[in-house]
Amino acid sequence: MCLAIPSKITAIDKETSMATVETMGVTRSANLALVEDEVSVGDWVLVHVGIAMSRIDENEARKNLDLFEDILREEDELNVSDSGPGQC
Amino acid sequence: MLTHEDLYQRLRSKDSVQQLTKQIWQAVEGDDQPFRIMEVCGGHTYAIVKYGLDQLLPSGVKFIHGPGCPVCVLPQHRIDAAIQLARRPETILVTLGDMIRVPGSRSSLQQTRAEGADVRFVYSPLETIQIARDNPDRQVIYYAIGFETTTPMTALLIDQARHADLNNLCFHTNHVLIPPAMNLLMEQGANIDAFLAPGHVSVITGVDIYEPIVKRFGTPVVISGFEPVDILSAVLSIIRQLKKGLSCCENNYARSVRESGNQKARDLVDRYFELRSDFLWRGIGSIPESALQLKPEFAAIDAERAFAEDCPQAGEEQSSGCICGAILCGHASPLDCSLFAGICTPQRPQGSCMVSNEGACAAYYRYRRTQS
The missing domain is CATH 3.40.50.11740 (HypD, alpha/beta domain 2)
Structure with a gap:
């Protein structure tokens, strides 16, 4: 029900606040009226029931992915990512 | 620029899943303490059962399926x-x-x-x-x-x-609304050590809505995305918090969830x-x-x-004999229900948990019909 799918913006119609997005290879439209950040073609948004709810933050996504890369690279060292999650 | 691979394949990568699983095993090694984690959201339940994430984890780490499926909880x-x-x-x-x-x-x-x-x-x-x-x-x-x-x-x-x-x-x-349900389960003494919090609810609400629950019950809450690597790293965060005796609300899905x-x-x-x-x-x-x-x-x-x-008022609920109520409160698993996969199927659901894809019974029906 709360399914929201990362979708890439391929075109924006500013007048109607509608975007054309690509979702896992399928082209569909998404309403941008609720997105707070400025978005442009090439950005990823999270689309829920045809309406974009947030822009996916590239820096945060990268941080996340880099952390997993680090975990993999240093896989033989114990507690390698003790500086990662679970720190409060 | 982010690619399809970044947001899908890399968050489902076998190597990352194996490595995170290994870290979870190491984190709980020699520990008799149970780690009962309620995933509140039905989307998480679906992903956990679909990818068999619960089966990768040590026996002390248990997912308790929560009430986070809106059609399942409609009276x-x-x-x-x-x-x-x-x-x-x-x-x-x-x-x-x-x-x-x-x-x-x-x-x-x-x-x-x-x-x-x-x-x-x-x-x-x-x-x-x-x-x-x-x-x-x-x-x-x-x-x-x-x-x-x-x-x-x-x-x-x-x-x-x-x-x-x-x-x-x-x-x-x-x-x-999700927090009042989490609150009620804790008030009723649910056997839960931590919450895996719903990622897409949090996109709208922000992080603070879980603070009262963390403060009142000392229960860690970690917001998670829906890919296997998201969920396992959130579980690792929860275990680390519990082992250190910490309880805080952590946003493990920052690519989509802003603090506010x-x-x-x-x-x-x-x-x-x-x-x-x-x-x-x-x-x-x-x-x-x-x-x-x-x-x-x-x-x-x-x-x-x-x-x-x-618009009828609330009346006596007709019971088909299913145990959806106990499942929604985290007291039972779909496999505990005598109707599961026999009388109750997605084609002929007897209870609401079999209806939505994200209902625990529907997820078990699709991916797990027998007790492992």
């Missing part, structure tokens, strides 16, 4: 209202596809449609605008369901309908909705301030007020 009298409204003359009832097979006390919307009522299932609430425009002589009722994630989408529909001057569209509101959530969406919700004093959750009971209703100034578009005679 029968609310489904009955949808059916009665759909049967009104010259009426079109519009709702999301998740509602199709949910059983009310005697029937479902699917059956009602087969009997001739005009029930339309849409991908997006906004499609309702066109339906109302195309049918100016008929009453269109949008039957709104969903948690905090979906409420802004209904609010946007209401907003657009008002700007479009549509006077044949009204709303039956069934939007419910989506204010624009919440403002739109606040424009049209207010808290109900209480709301009945199927299998759980009445929970104070756990749902929304249209504000009194929008009474004219509130189907519950306009067609009160077709």
Whole structure:
């Protein structure tokens, strides 16, 4: 029900606040009226029931992915990512 | 620039899953302490069962499936209202596809449609605008369901309908809120050590809504995305917090969840909705301030007020003998139910947890029919 799918913006119609997005290879439209950040073609948004709810933050996504890369690279060292999650 | 691979394949990568699993095993090694983690959201339940994540973890780490499936927690009298409204003359009832097979006390919307009522299932609430425009002589009722994630989408529909001057569209509101349900489960003494918090609810609400639960019950809450690597790294965070005796709210899904959530969406919700004093959750009971209703100034578009005679009040729930209630509270697993996969299947659901893809029973039916 709360399914929201990362979708890439391929075109924006500013007048109607509608975007054309690509979702896992399928082209569909998404309403941008609720997105707070400025978005442009090439950005990823999270689309829920045809309406974009947030822009996916590239820096945060990268941080996340880099952390997993680090975990993999240093896989033989114990507690390698003790500086990662679970720190409060 | 982010790629499809970054957001999908890399978050499902076998190597990352194996490595995170190994770290979880190392983190709990030699520890008899159980780690009972309730994943509140049905989307998490689905991903956990689909990818078999629970089966990768040490036996002490248990996922307790929570009440986070909006159609699963709707009580029968609310489904009955949808059916009665759909049967009104010259009426079109519009709702999301998740509602199709949910059983009310005697029937479902699917059956009602087969009997001739005009029930339309849409991908997006906004499609309702066109339906109302195309049918100016008929009453269109949008039957709104969903948690905090979906409420802004209904609010946007209401907003657009008002700007479009549509006077044949009204709303039956069934939007419910997650934190009051988490709170109630803890108050009732649920055997839960930590919460894996719903990622897409949090996109709207932000992180702070879980703070009262963390403070009151000392229960870690970690917000998670829905890919295997997201979920396992959130589990690792939870275990680390519990082992250190910490309890805090952590945002493990920062690529989508801002600390402050989506204010624009919440403002739109606040424009049209207010808290109900209480709301009945199927299998759980009445929970104070756990749902929304249209504000009194929008009474004219509130189907519950306009067609009160077709909106039955809460009554005795018809029981099919299924244990959805216990499953929704985290007290039982679908495999504990004698009806599971025999009498109760996704084609002929006896209880609501078998209906939605994200209901625990439907996820188990699809991916796990026998006890491992």
